[in-house]
Amino acid sequence: MKFEYFEHTADVKFRSYGKDLQEAFANAAYALTNIITDYEKVEKNIEKSFTIKAEDEKALLYDFLEQFLILFDSENFVLKEITEIKIENLKLSVKFTGDNELKKYDIHTHVKAITYHEMEIIEEQGKVTIQAVPDI
């Protein structure tokens, strides 16, 4: 399983999984996008990339996920697929595809922000679990 959702009074809580940090981060981006629209239905019409740095892993996750909210509000961009992701020494580089013609999709809701509330990044041998609660 890539990700799943849990109960949270005001918002939505998700957990994403991966064999390493990279995969868990990518799956967290899908979990976030999937709150906005069914990401599997999004077409690969645009390629994008960005690089960010942060002071710790949680901050890196916060900044990483936030980029997708900024792209949604400012460019109508929704994520389809993360094609390349590299995390090293709190520096993250990512390449991904998606679309900016929102009319084609059923948009469920806006996500206001990423939060640190109940945020967890648990790294075990061969398995990483991420938990986050975006503000809706």
Add this chain to the structure above:
Amino acid sequence: MEKIEVKKKTKYIWEIPKQGGMKVPCVIFGTDSMVKKMQEDGTLQQGKNMAHLPGIHKKACIMPDGHRGYGFPIGGVAALDFEKGGISPGGIGYDINCGVRLLRTNLNKDDVKEKINELLEKLFEACPPGVGSSNIRVDNEQLKLILNNGAKWAVDNGYGNKDDLVHCEENGCMKQADANTVSEQAMKRGKKQVATLGSGNHFLELQYVDQIYDKEAAKAFGITKKGQVTIMIHCGSRGLGHQVCSDYLRKMEKAYPDIIKSLPDRELIYAPAGSELAEQYLKAMAAAANYAWCNRHILGHQTRKAILETFKDAEVKTIYDVAHNICKIENHIIDNKKTKVYMHRKGATRAFGPDSKDIPKDYQGIGQPILIPGSMGTASYLLKGTNESEELSFSSTAHGAGRVMSRHAALKEFRGEAIAKEMHAKGIEVKGSSWKGIAEEASGAYKDIDEVIEISDKTGIGKKVARLIPIGVIKG
């Protein structure tokens, strides 16, 4: 979750006594069952956390609609000293100046009901909900003027009038605002969203007056009879405000790693009073607040236009507009001394009494109008501020019904189509951008608004003036 020790002081006022790192006690307004729920969902823990902030005066407060938030609980009120305290983005919230505007008309509910669907169609176009993009295009220069001048920009550009400005908290513009403190990313997020409703719990509602509790105050607010139609607009600063909060939360984290370590929760991060970041955040927050006031002002104007197209002789005036998520520099009486504070209200309404000089002249002697929306399809309330609330809650009261059920659970429990049908049977038409959004905001997912209002009224932090019932809803 740790059980918090909470003492009942009076029938509806509770206290978490000062303990551990708390600098002041935390006072809660609510019934037994409300406080029990706050214990279960972590609201009390967050109230206790608030009391750890530096320079906090007298008490941290939780309003009767309090529920768990990020950093502060929703319904959290705290006065941090202007010199020894600080300003905390988590004490304001991501949706800076999420708030409510209430318009009154001289129309009767029966007249409006006859044309309700036609009117809702027009309003849906005029006030785009969901991802509907704005009817108003602005360039960066214009956007900066909005951030600096708030609702005044709208009047200068032909939307609404001066009477709307006068009947708005801060006259629709916080003077501290400086567009240059707002990041390019935040500007990009807000550029296409000027005068849009947004999603989540935001809405535009056509309502009628169901009950008048205080004739004198109602009259001062322009409410004269049962059945009179009002319009309530609930929205905020959209992506721009969310990004301002996030930008400064991250800046403060980077600047003050030691402060994070000293706090029970990372999201309570603050910029100490007197620091450059405190000053910059106040300016940026004020800019986002101005964007929100400009939004609601234009939506109010568009609503008036739609009503006048349908009812040529209608009169539509602004009663008032209040912020629910904001920090203000205010003076409060603390230990018999006038003290300047960063007044944080997160999911709480400012509630100045009749003696305040910071409310419109025509309401002085009455009290500030307090606008509290219910959940979708239930009652909303018009209240008035009291002089006693200064001592009780730093002149603050509740802001809404408060969620009790997650969106996830609401989606399992309710179907949007069925909710819309149910509401239709009750005489309420609803038009939303998605069925899912309607299900998520089903009234069953919220606290009982009537009970929240009773607590405000009985404790005296805001007194009932009129009860409003919806007949048509545009759901964001």
